[in-house]
Amino acid sequence: MTSIHAPRLPPDLVTPALVVDLNVMERNITSMQAAMTERGIALRPHTKTHRSVEIARRQVAAGASGITVGTLGEAEVMAAGGLDDIFIAYPVWAGGPNASRIRALNEAIQLSVGVDSVEGAKALGEAVRGSRPLDVLVEIDSGDHRTGAPDPGSAATVATAAERAGLRVRGLFTHGGHGYRPNESQQAAVDEVTALAAAADTLRAAGIPTDIRSAGSTPTALLSARDGVTEERPGTYVFGDRQMLHLGAAAAEQMALWVVATVVSTSVHGQFVVDAGAKTLAKDLPSFLDGYGLLAGEQGLTVERTYDYHGVVRRPDGAAAPPVGSRVAILPNHVCPVVNLAEFLIVVRDGQVVDRWPVDARTRNG
Amino acid sequence: MTSIHAPRLPPDLVTPALVVDLNVMERNITSMQAAMTERGIALRPHTKTHRSVEIARRQVAAGASGITVGTLGEAEVMAAGGLDDIFIAYPVWAGGPNASRIRALNEAIQLSVGVDSVEGAKALGEAVRGSRPLDVLVEIDSGDHRTGAPDPGSAATVATAAERAGLRVRGLFTHGGHGYRPNESQQAAVDEVTALAAAADTLRAAGIPTDIRSAGSTPTALLSARDGVTEERPGTYVFGDRQMLHLGAAAAEQMALWVVATVVSTSVHGQFVVDAGAKTLAKDLPSFLDGYGLLAGEQGLTVERTYDYHGVVRRPDGAAAPPVGSRVAILPNHVCPVVNLAEFLIVVRDGQVVDRWPVDARTRNG
Numbered sequence: 001m002t003s004i005h006a007p008r009l010p011p012d013l014v015t016p017a018l019v020v021d022l023n024v025m026e027r028n029i030t031s032m033q034a035a036m037t038e039r040g041i042a043l044r045p046h047t048k049t050h051r052s053v054e055i056a057r058r059q060v061a062a063g064a065s066g067i068t069v070g071t072l073g074e075a076e077v078m079a080a081g082g083l084d085d086i087f088i089a090y091p092v093w094a095g096g097p098n099a100s101r102i103r104a105l106n107e108a109i110q111l112s113v114g115v116d117s118v119e120g121a122k123a124l125g126e127a128v129r130g131s132r133p134l135d136v137l138v139e140i141d142s143g144d145h146r147t148g149a150p151d152p153g154s155a156a157t158v159a160t161a162a163e164r165a166g167l168r169v170r171g172l173f174t175h176g177g178h179g180y181r182p183n184e185s186q187q188a189a190v191d192e193v194t195a196l197a198a199a200a201d202t203l204r205a206a207g208i209p210t211d212i213r214s215a216g217s218t219p220t221a222l223l224s225a226r227d228g229v230t231e232e233r234p235g236t237y238v239f240g241d242r243q244m245l246h247l248g249a250a251a252a253e254q255m256a257l258w259v260v261a262t263v264v265s266t267s268v269h270g271q272f273v274v275d276a277g278a279k280t281l282a283k284d285l286p287s288f289l290d291g292y293g294l295l296a297g298e299q300g301l302t303v304e305r306t307y308d309y310h311g312v313v314r315r316p317d318g319a320a321a322p323p324v325g326s327r328v329a330i331l332p333n334h335v336c337p338v339v340n341l342a343e344f345l346i347v348v349r350d351g352q353v354v355d356r357w358p359v360d361a362r363t364r365n366g
Numbered sequence: 367m368t369s370i371h372a373p374r375l376p377p378d379l380v381t382p383a384l385v386v387d388l389n390v391m392e393r394n395i396t397s398m399q400a401a402m403t404e405r406g407i408a409l410r411p412h413t414k415t416h417r418s419v420e421i422a423r424r425q426v427a428a429g430a431s432g433i434t435v436g437t438l439g440e441a442e443v444m445a446a447g448g449l450d451d452i453f454i455a456y457p458v459w460a461g462g463p464n465a466s467r468i469r470a471l472n473e474a475i476q477l478s479v480g481v482d483s484v485e486g487a488k489a490l491g492e493a494v495r496g497s498r499p500l501d502v503l504v505e506i507d508s509g510d511h512r513t514g515a516p517d518p519g520s521a522a523t524v525a526t527a528a529e530r531a532g533l534r535v536r537g538l539f540t541h542g543g544h545g546y547r548p549n550e551s552q553q554a555a556v557d558e559v560t561a562l563a564a565a566a567d568t569l570r571a572a573g574i575p576t577d578i579r580s581a582g583s584t585p586t587a588l589l590s591a592r593d594g595v596t597e598e599r600p601g602t603y604v605f606g607d608r609q610m611l612h613l614g615a616a617a618a619e620q621m622a623l624w625v626v627a628t629v630v631s632t633s634v635h636g637q638f639v640v641d642a643g644a645k646t647l648a649k650d651l652p653s654f655l656d657g658y659g660l661l662a663g664e665q666g667l668t669v670e671r672t673y674d675y676h677g678v679v680r681r682p683d684g685a686a687a688p689p690v691g692s693r694v695a696i697l698p699n700h701v702c703p704v705v706n707l708a709e710f711l712i713v714v715r716d717g718q719v720v721d722r723w724p725v726d727a728r729t730r731n732g
Binding site for chain 1: 377378379380381382383414436437456457458459461462463464482483485486489505507511512513514515516520543628629630631632633634635637639641642643644645646648649650651671673674675676678689690691702703706707708709728729730731732
């Protein structure tokens with residue numbers, strides 16, 4: 001993928017700006033929802049991609065069964081915004097100051113959290129003792145080797161500890177994160193389905209409920225939504241990004257979020273500099289991509305180097321530099337950390353600014 | 367550098383947390399100020415490192431001549447916080463919606479901005495036409511090849527255009543960013559001194575003032591503060607970081623900012639996972655460092671992989687995993703983007719929390 005086209009942009013943006021193409025985002029939300037509804041699978045979008053109450057509400061309005069978050073802080077922000085069914089897909093540590101936070105959230109909304117250790121289960125049980133029972137899903141490792149019980153027996157051990165701690169085990173979840181590598185999303189989806197089924201068999205044999213069997217990532221969501229999986233948790237699909245495009249998990253016409261930047265310097269030969277640096281584009285650089293973002297246009301230029309506030313774009317031999325003051329649109333490599341760096345998203349439809357949504361849960365990492 | 371010790375930490379922090387060791391930060395501020403005062407050089411610290419009004423005030427109270435920022439938004443936040451002498455060390459584009467912002471700032475405080483192009487100078491002149499004259503410094507490239515006039519003649523062209531546009535040229539500035547490479551800070555400092563002197567000669571010959579000759583970066587600050595340089599603009603020195611430690615630009619006892627994280631999972635063999643991921647540690651990975659941060663302690667462990675909210679630490683063969691729920695302190699690779707990801711800094715003295723400072727200018731990238 002070497003060239004891509006940006007949407008029509010409004011004039012007079014203060015740059016760097018994060019622009020959401022609303023038509024595209026709406027299509028992304030409805031098409032993922034339709035695909036899951038058709039398969040009879042619950043969609044619980046991961047809202048870490050946008051950290052926006054407004055977008056989470058739209059996902060639920062479109063048919064999502066609830067939302068997924070990655071941190072207690074995200075859950076608190078989303079709950080305050082009216083989202084009332086939240087799964088924290090993370091092995092949340094419930095000790096210390098987190099105990100009262102979890103208890104308060106669990107009394108306020110339909111909360112469920114992940115657990116992958118006996119110690120974690122005990123701390124969660126302590127946190128909600130004497131209060132409303134807390135729903136948990138046991139995390140299993142389906143091949144990404146990040147977190148999660150490594151085998152069905154370990155999953156059963158964690159589930160049993162959770163029940164003993166007074167928690168309500170609702171089932172299992174996994175994240176086939178190895179599907180973010182080229183040509184591995186199909187295998188990662190198979191691994192998600194297989195690992196969930198094997199762990200579910202073991203838990204059922206031990207008399208532990210496994211009603212929820214949740215998988216998910218944008219590369220695997222449409223591939224593992226089958227054969228006993230009951231729920232998917234993709235996040236990035238809402239905006240798409242350069243990584244998803246390269247992995248074949250989203251098409252060019254599904255790219256909904258663009259970084260708009262201004263050319264600020266052409267003084268060094270062979271390059272130009274834009275006002276989107278590492279504090280705007282982040283520094284995600286998957287091994288299969290060059291540069292920190294792809295500029296819209298036929299030339300397929302990339303942001304080759306970043307400083308905090310400078311993005312350096314090498315230009316082809318003989319090509320003229322764009323004028324200082326002109327604008328470029330950049331497709332970010334990985335959209336999640338980019339959105340997290342912004343105060344708000346500028347929402348555009350057909351070239352007109354129609355709204356401005358805060359990134360409500362930015363900096364809420366714990 | 368394979369092992370380092372963290373300060374005494376207070377109990378019951380919500381993690382991930384950014385902890386500032388106040389004794390160390392105070393020493394960093396006073397020792398850099400003393401070194402510059404002794405040399406008769408103005409210190410104008412770059413506040414992009416902390417984006418904190420409180421810390422900027424402390425730097426000025428310690429003797430700084432003013433502050434440096436990287437964006438108009440940072441300048442607005444700092445001005446609102448009472449900082450009244452601000453240099454935007456950036457080739458600010460003054461067209462579109464930025465024009466009225468620059469004009470308002472220039473009427474409110476002692477503002478100066480960078481310029482490295484004729485077009486940029488014209489736009490700045492338009493922005494303040496009919497208002498108070500705006501001070502500018504012409505940026506020159508001393509070898510980092512990012513921005514700045516590439517030779518003295520080009521610098522004079524920009525300076526002349528600036529004067530014609532009604533701007534008040536005060537002098538020159540450069541950033542020897544190539545000093546961030548191992549064993550190159552000495553050369554980068556020489557380059558800063560040499561390039562400033564050469565451009566100043568040319569401007570003086572053309573009758574253009576060059577009272578300010580400003581250099582700066584933490585690796586070069588103490589090395590280029592001589593021979594005609596009048597001002598230094600280091601930023602990172604206030605906190606230090608793993609990169610500065612490796613470059614020899616700061617010592618272990620100057621490390622003032624730590625990421626405190628909790629172990630949340632040990633379920634995958636050979637590793638453990640902490641709750642500081644890429645949205646806390648950022649993803650800066652200089653070629654001379656391994657991992658996304660160095661854990662305090664004798665073992666010299668690093669965060670080998672990050673996800674948005676997970677940091678994966680490989681543990682040595684045979685070493686026991688730390689218990690789930692235990693805490694670690696992590697020295698970040700590059701402190702500037704890490705601070706930018708936080709809502710506030712937790713200020714600790716002798717193991718006690720004594721304050722909490724907001725990262726006021728976070729997300730103010732334009």
